Amino acid sequence: MASVVLLRGDQSTSRRGRLSRQQRKRLREGYLFISPVLLGLVLWVFGPMFLSLYYSFTSYNVLQAPKWIGLANYRQLFNDPVFLHSFKITLLYAAVSVPGSLVIGLGIALLLNRPGKAIRLYRTVFYIPAVIPIVAGAELWTTMLSGSQYGVVNYILLQLGVVSNPIPFFNSPATAFWSLLILVFWGSAGGSMIIWLAALQSVPRDLLEASEVDGAGVLRRLWSVVVPLITPTIFFNLVLGMITALQTFATNFVISGGDTGAPLGALDFANIFIYRQAFGNFEMGYASAAAWVMFAVILVLTLLVFRTSRRWVFYVGTSR
Amino acid sequence: MDSHYHSRRAVPSSLVALAAISAFSIAPAPAWASSTRNSNLVEPKDASAQLVLWQSSSDGAPAYVSTFEKAYPNIKVKVVNSATATNDASMVSAAAAHKLPDLTRSADVDTYYFASHGVFMNLSPYMKAYGYKQSDFIKGIMALGQYNGNQYVVPRGFDEAVVAYNPSVLAMFHQPIPKEGWTWAQFQKEACAINGQKVGGKTYYGVGTNLPYTSYILYDPFMVSTGGGALNAAGTKATFDSPASLKGLTELANFSRSCTAWMDNLPKSVDPFDSGRAAFDIVVPDQVLTWPNAKGTAWSTVNFKVNIVNFPLLSPHPADGAGMIGFAATIDAKNPKAAAAFEMWMLSKQGEAAAAKAEGWIPLRLDLTKGNEWAAKYSFTKSTYHYSFNAGAFDSYTQDIVTPPAKLELGSDGTAYTAIANAWTAVQLKKESVKQAFTAATNAINNWLATQG
Known part of the structure; x- marks a missing residue:
């Protein structure tokens, strides 16, 4: 960045095609200062990325030299019912969890977007799940939602007579996916709530008051005034939430007790599949191919959201 | 066994195997060995070496390693903690970098993968040189450390239902x-x-x-x-x-x-x-x-x-x-004979006794598996x-x-x-x-x- 600034500042010199000794020295210094970041980026980000791209075209188990097999890994992936299942449920998870988290986070923020001492306490309480480590949260919820009669939630429901048999929660493929969503909404609502609150507090009060004078009710004001003004935040939360959802790993790993995606593959999301191939079967080539497929999917979806954002994201002070 | 990793070292491995089959060494067998048979694969007690052992921090390794070092005063074993959850991944990375430790713990489920890819040293020639026979030990447990009929892992702690x-x-x-x-x-x-x-x-x-x-x-x-x-x-x-x-x-x-x-x-x-x-x-x-x-x-x-x-x-x-967890010597061991000496010592009466005392491990030797002897002496029997x-x-x-x-x-x-x-x-x-x-x-x-x- 330093070098960019430097060059912009010295455009007249650049046009002449020459840099003075002093300018060259400053340029070198600039590069020197950013070299640790550049080096780190090349070594630890781009290097592994491109290596994994290469490995995706190979049969590679780490202990033997990679063997070039062309597109065989990709062909196998698209004919692998286990991967296709993982891919499908990962997309389903993103499709349900992202809007769900947005709505719940916004809902809580709307409730807490008012002054008062108690409100501060509530905000803190709602934010606590966001600072609890993912693994701890997952362990907590596997105890809460234990499928046996001894699980906290089941015990209460049984005692109250709400259910006659324990709900299997994470133990049945029919309920595991939806039980996971409970955990996810609990964990993500607090984090997004803070961002929603910041957005809500930036909505000009005069606009809200003017609409109220014009006879707009609460819902009308929310839909026609608040929501358009917070679309940049919706956009931000949507993109980040989507990327996070498509990369979900740790929660499922803890709940399934490893890389099986148990029960019956209900939590066998794409990253669990990739991990199992890489560190269970030591098939790094196959795992790399799956990782690149997921990378491409995330990239395309993100670009799509960016593309459509021109139509629905409104930035104050800009015209369409 | 035809792996790239193994073939890189195929010649020394073959020589080791050949030497094991043919030679009788002038070096004396350790007193604890169950046979007087000698071989140039048997590490003399005055040989000097420094070994690195990857082991879980919860293991009682320092105690039995200390007993081993008394038996082999010139061989030092440095115990390095390797977390169970990440041990396999660490092993694979170290193998890829040709920087494996001399010795490592290994679970039964790892034997096939690491032995078949040439990561572990074949211990069968050493067992023969030290005078051990498979029939000296619990057959089913020893099998968990074998690949292609050869012993690659010396079982130690084993789990039986x-x-x-x-x-x-x-x-x-x-x-x-x-x-x-x-x-x-x-x-x-x-x-x-x-x-x-x-x-x-x-x-x-x-x-x-x-x-x-x-x-x-x-x-x-x-x-x-x-x-x-x-x-x-x-x-x-x-x-x-x-x-x-x-x-x-x-x-x-x-x-x-x-x-x-x-x-x-x-x-x-x-x-x-x-x-x-x-x-x-x-x-x-x-x-x-x-x-x-x-x-x-x-x-x-x-x-x-x-x-x-x-x-x-x-x-x-x-x-x-x-099931079992045991010890393997790796192909990167700087001194294979010293690494094998540790493995063979673990199979000895002294080694089994030290491990049982430190960990409560049940003995593998048939001549020591009569339970009452162990029930009276070691940690797992405390009233x-x-x-x-x-x-x-x-x-x-x-x-x-x-x-x-x-x-x-x-x-x-x-x-x-x-x-x-x-x-x-x-x-x-x-x-x-x-x-x-x-x-x-x-x-x-x-x-x-x-x-x-």
């Missing part, structure tokens, strides 16, 4: 205390009689099923007992779906449904044995060893006295499952633990143990493990019959095996 019982629950339901030599039919009768009964609003179970059903320690003996097995004789295809295997698996599933907490106690749930609501639990000795808590009553979540009894004999073919170590029960272990083919790598991850886990879950949830579930698992495993070359 045993049955823990709660005398109070048995008394409550007027069931007799089990005795050694009891049969599966007796076990089944007692467990089923108790299972599902309610006293004071609480449900009691026959067996708590602490041992996960995905553990081959449990299901492998059932398949073997009915004439089946995990792989075909050629080791090329999974055979969980063969009629004989399905018979054993069905027997286990039926028992589980009728006599255990399995159906009410799905995976990732609590074990009713821990809270005193089950008469029996199928556990492994390793769990037994970690039972004592600070109060010295039993293990951390149990506040009653328990006892253990040998796994009941399965009719008509007595069999028992086992303060408030359970009786059924030393006699362990005497019959030697011939009963069956172990699955290492090729399936039935550890805690990977395709084979996942397929078995899914099969049991499908049966447990009554979504599929045993036949349907294990046919699907067999197909999944075979599809994976087909990609392995």
